[in-house]
Amino acid sequence: GENVEQHPSTLSVQEGDSAVIKCTYSDSASNYFPWYKQELGKRPQLIIDIRSNVGEKKDQRIAVTLNKTAKHFSLHITETQPEDSAVYFCAAKPGGGADGLTFGKGTHLIIQP
């Protein structure tokens, strides 16, 4: 089955700086890679996703890059703001079936004022 590794487990950055979270996956059949943000006591919320036929995707201050050869993908947040503080999860799944997502263990992002 799929295994997703996520680093770092905790990331502290100054407000206004950039944050990068990295994930690797094991199953070459995986072709869909979403990122979720979870605030304390709340549900995971989809913030951006990327499919294997694309190398990069951007949405305002958030971007995701994918390297299928190396089996890794990354989340980039620029101009961080206090409201970006949360736990971020990467995930992977193979397309074509009803399989669920395999999640990384999460990164606790702390934005220092």
Added chain:
Amino acid sequence: DTAVSQTPKYLVTQMGNDKSIKCEQNLGHDTMYWYKQDSKKFLKIMFSYNNKELIINETVPNRFSPKSPDKAHLNLHINSLELGDSAVYFCASSQGTWQGQYFGPGTRLTVL
């Protein structure tokens, strides 16, 4: 206009009891899921279900069973509850296998 809803939000019960958690989505999605989030915040798939197939994570005890009365609902039944079942359970749904999954608010289950 809640997209994915779950009831109850909190569930406190004794070991050995049987309980159910309900999930409903009004997004018209064709696939629904159950995830377990443990005390270390690790999210793990339990079940995936659409009208064609049910996929069960092999690590899930057979005390857990999903039941889908219709396309908009996927309920989770748990028999003979154990202390280790204490966690937050999230329902989610998606349209097809290439689209994002949207999560419900979660049900915090505490087994005493």
